[in-house]
Amino acid sequence: MSPTRADSAVRIVVVHPDLLGTYGDGGNGVILARRLQWRGLAAELVEATSGAPVPATGDVYCLGGGEDGPEARSAAELAPGSPLGRAVESGAAVLAVCAGFQVIGSSFPGAGGAEHAGIGLIDVRSRKGSGRRAVGELVTRPDPALGLPELTGYENHGAVTELGRGVEPLARVVSGVGNGTEDGAEGARSGRVFCTYMHGPVLARNPALADAVLESVTGALAPLDDTEAEDLRSERLAAARRSRPGLWRRVVSRG
C-alpha cells in the first residue's frame, strides 16, 4: 500500500487539460514533475486529453477548473469504470481543484443548474450557491495533521460544496469563501485525495502542499530552495490581509 517508486519514474497525469484547465491548472502537473526532477528523481508528465481513456497507471492525478459544460463532459467521460477510482485504490494520489473537486464528488450543478452526477471518488456534494459567485483571494489554515503553513490561492466558483461523513476539510477559511458552508471549510481530504477551490495553480503559491501530495506517494522528500515561491506567498498573504474588511466597514455594515 505504500508505493515508493524509487525504481521507476513517478507518473503525474493531468486529467483532461482541454476541459479542466481554465485557470492555468495544468501548471500543477508541471510543478509536481519539476519538484521531483530537481531532487534527482525521475518523473513523467502525462497529459490525458479528453476523447481517450485516462491511463490507470498514474501515481498522481491532477484535475483542474473548468466551465460548466466542459465539466459535465469530463465527468461523463471519467464515469464508466473510473480509472481514477482504481488508481486511488492501488495507492495513487489525487489533486482536484475547483471543477475537478466537484467532478470527483457525488454530484455537482451542471450548465443551467441541473444536478449532474460526479464520479463518486469521495463523498462530497456540490450545489448551486444562492448568493454571489465566490471570486477573489482565499487564505486558509490547513488541517493541523498535515503540518502545513497557511495556504494562499484564488477562487472563482458559483457552487457550494458539502462534505460527507469521513471526509475532512483540507483547511479552514481565514479569508475568502472556500466551500461556502457555515463551518468555514475549504476543500477536502480523504487519504491521498486532496481537493481545493484554490486554483491558480495552487501549488505555485504553496510548495509545501505540492510536497505533501508528492510525499503521500513517494515518502519523505529532501527540501528545495523555494525562495521565489516564499516571496510570492508573503506578498499574496499580505495583500489578502490588506483587502479584508477593516473595523470601520464592519461597523458601518452593522448600521
Add this chain to the structure above:
Amino acid sequence: MAARLGPAVGGLSRRLGAGGGGVIGGRVTLALDPSALPRLAAGRRSALVSGTNGKTTTTRLLARALETAGPVVTNAGGANLPYGLVAALSAAPPDASRAALEVDEAYLGRVADAVHPEAVVLLNLSRDQLDRINEVRMLAGRWRTAVSALAPSTAVVANADDPMVVWGAQPARRVIWVAAGMSWRLDASGCPACEGRIVFSGEAAWSCTCGFTRPPVDVWLEGSDMVTAGSSAPASRSSHSAPRRLTLDLALPGRCNRANAAMAVTAAEVMGADAERAAAALATVADVDGRYGVVRVGGAGARLLLAKNPAGWAEIFDLLTPAPAPVVVAINARVADGRDPSWLWDVPFERLAGRTVVATGERCRDLAVRLRYAEVAHETVPDLTGAVARAAALAPPAPPAAAGPSVPPVDVVANYTSFQSLRRLAA
C-alpha cells in the same frame, strides 16, 4: 446640457493631468443623459468590433479602411465601455458619418441595441479577466442574444475558425464567415451546443458529433493575400459577384494582423468602402495605440508589445528578437487586467529558454515562480524603468557596422495596465 458638460469635464480632467479626459467626460455625459449613446450614434453608419484579442488593432485598421470613403469617428484609445464610446462620439467631427467602435465583449448587446450597427466584427473568444467574465461560454451565449436582436440587414463579420465565435454569431441573419485563424484552442474543446467534444483536424477544420461544425467560409487568407469567394456565396453574404484576391501589404507584423486586416476590409466593404482602396490604405497603419512602437524608457530603447492572455501570447513568440536577446515581461493584475494572473501558467514560457527574462510589474513574483518552473533564466526587477535598463545592460551589443544606437531596443511584452504604465513612462 449633458452634451456640453461631458466634454467640459473631460477638458478639465486633461488640464488637471488626471487622464486623457475621454473617460471621465463620457461618464459624466452618460450619468446626466442615459440615452446619450443612441442619440450620438443616430444618423451614423457604425461598425462594432469585439472579441478577446485584437479589438484595438482591428478597430484602428477598420477606421483607416473606412476613411477611404469619408471622415470617421473612432474610439482609438481602447476605451471600449459605453462611456468610452460616448466620449468618442461626443468629440466626433460633425461630418464623420461613419463610426468604427471597439466594444468590450461583455457589452456587445447593450451597445448594439443603442447604436444599430451596420456591421459587427466578432474576432475571437478565449479566457481573459475570468474574475469578471467567469466563463467564455457565458459570453458566447450573450453574443447569441445580441446578434439575434440585430436588424436583418446588419452584417456580422465573424471568425469561422473559432467555435465559440461561430456559436455566438450563428443566430445572426446575415453572417460573412472569415477564416481568421485560431492559435489558442484550449477554451473551445467542450462543445457549446451539446456538451460534447469539439475535434480539431488540421489548421482549418473542426466539428462535434452533434453536427456543430465550421461553416463554409466566404473570406480567407493565402499567404499575404485576402481571398473572397465569388458568386456561389448566397446573395445574403458577400455583396459582390466575382471571386477576388487582394494583397494585404501591412506595416503591422504577424499572421494575426493579416487576419485582423481581412476582417476590417470585409466590414469596410459592407459599409460602402471600395475594398481595393481600403486594403491599400492599411499599409499606413504602423503603430496601434503604442503597440509595436519603439520608445525611450529611462535611458534605454524599448519595443512595446501587448500580450494579456494565453491567446495573445501565442502570437507574440514569433515576433520577438531571437535569443539571446533578453526580454522584459511586465505583469499587473488590476481590474482591467483581471485580478488573477493564473493564466501565466498557460503561456509556454519554456519557449524563452536561451535568453534572460527580466520579470517586472506589480505581479512580477507570480511570473518569477512561473519562469523558475519553466527553467528559464530570469531576474526580478519590480520597477518598470529599472527592468528595461537591466535588460538593456544584458543585451548583446549591435554589430559595429549597424547604424543607429549601439544597444538595440529591448523587447518589452506587457499586459494591459503595465503597457499603459510603460507608455506613460515613455511620454
